[in-house]
Amino acid sequence: MRLLYRVQPGVRPARSARMLDEVDVEEVLRRLAAAHPGRSPGAKGPKGQPDAFRSCIACMLSAQSLDRNTAAATRNLFALARTPRAMLALDEERMVQAIRPCGLYNMKARNIRAFCAALLERHGGTVPDTREGLMALPGIGRKCADIVLSFTFGHDVIAVDTHVHRVANRIGLADARTADATAQQLDQHIPVWAKRDGHFWLIQHGKTICVARRPRCSICPVRDLCLWLQTGGAAAAGQAGINNG
Numbered sequence: 001m002r003l004l005y006r007v008q009p010g011v012r013p014a015r016s017a018r019m020l021d022e023v024d025v026e027e028v029l030r031r032l033a034a035a036h037p038g039r040s041p042g043a044k045g046p047k048g049q050p051d052a053f054r055s056c057i058a059c060m061l062s063a064q065s066l067d068r069n070t071a072a073a074t075r076n077l078f079a080l081a082r083t084p085r086a087m088l089a090l091d092e093e094r095m096v097q098a099i100r101p102c103g104l105y106n107m108k109a110r111n112i113r114a115f116c117a118a119l120l121e122r123h124g125g126t127v128p129d130t131r132e133g134l135m136a137l138p139g140i141g142r143k144c145a146d147i148v149l150s151f152t153f154g155h156d157v158i159a160v161d162t163h164v165h166r167v168a169n170r171i172g173l174a175d176a177r178t179a180d181a182t183a184q185q186l187d188q189h190i191p192v193w194a195k196r197d198g199h200f201w202l203i204q205h206g207k208t209i210c211v212a213r214r215p216r217c218s219i220c221p222v223r224d225l226c227l228w229l230q231t232g233g234a235a236a237a238g239q240a241g242i243n244n245g
């Protein structure tokens, strides 16, 4: 195993030292691809939406919301309006009531209106297919932009949610405090062939083996490369007897 920076044995390295080099990054991704092949059965675009406009809206509604609540809010809202113009024509109180299940509904309603107005004014109502274009629109951050680029437009982009962020940092594919910073690092450091499906491999790995509280390191296909394990993460987390799941 090679590190981008030298680490003293027995000393937990500073966060900036915790990244694998490009050879090991590729090897980790190859093994995760073999262990979790393809996209999850039934995996759809962001929140299952069929077009870029609805994907953006669904992504905005999903902030700090459980999937089932986001699903209820999107279902309610798209039953009333499915285009930027129809959304702007919608009575504000009706919009708020429709999206109430996903929380933060007043702020989200304001963002949706601002997003629709800017989309019409700058792009004639068509969602742009570049990160810069998407992130320049109100309410669209890096995560939403990358989800829409990857799922709806099919670009070679790795979308980073909290699960991808956690697993990527644990293994040493990234060393970042926020999901957006992890997205930037993965964009720079992982090979193009791994960008689209890497999202699924890391999520599947995080759900089945590298689970948050008690990772199943003894059956992990990347245990000889994982920096969290190699640099004492298990002991630090009070898991000297590594859990088999």
Ligand code: SF4
Binding pocket: 170, 171, 209, 210, 211, 215, 216, 217, 220, 221, 222, 223, 226, 227, 228, 229
């Ligand atoms: S070795 Fe453990 S911590 Fe590292 S990726 Fe595997 S399950 Fe996660």
